Amino acid sequence: MMWEKSTEELAKELFRSKDVASYLKEEKKYLVGSMTLAEYIKSLLEEKKLDSVEVRKSSGIDKTYVYEIFTGKKKNVSRDKLLLLAFAMGLNLEETQRLLQIGGRCQLYSRDQRDAVIMFCIYHGNTVLQTEERLGEMGFDSLFEDERQK
Numbered sequence: 001m002m003w004e005k006s007t008e009e010l011a012k013e014l015f016r017s018k019d020v021a022s023y024l025k026e027e028k029k030y031l032v033g034s035m036t037l038a039e040y041i042k043s044l045l046e047e048k049k050l051d052s053v054e055v056r057k058s059s060g061i062d063k064t065y066v067y068e069i070f071t072g073k074k075k076n077v078s079r080d081k082l083l084l085l086a087f088a089m090g091l092n093l094e095e096t097q098r099l100l101q102i103g104g105r106c107q108l109y110s111r112d113q114r115d116a117v118i119m120f121c122i123y124h125g126n127t128v129l130q131t132e133e134r135l136g137e138m139g140f141d142s143l144f145e146d147e148r149q150k
Contacts, residue, residue, distance in 0.1 A: 013027060050090075061085070
């Protein structure tokens, strides 16, 4: 996987490096900002051998909107839509956090109650529907909230 180096390992590489330019060049694939959201999603689809049409259907997001995300035409994707894509692709917590980070959104935060529920569900391999049920039972907003307002 493209993110196999930990932050600590990268810091050690940075401080061992003779100059920052060579570090940036050598470690580029591990650094934030080295890949677009569309590129990251494409790499996940390939790595996990997922069908983009099935992911789109599973996400529950409008077909045109998902196409724009996948092709890089849509730049400002909401956090909940990214989470819907994460569930549709069966991402683990680390991959989900990277998706949010690359998408320019706040990562899930265990001190936030709604985020804690979502993190718990991702960690335990729950589906988006199971997660929605749990969010609803606990009185939190749906991941589909902005889809319903269309």
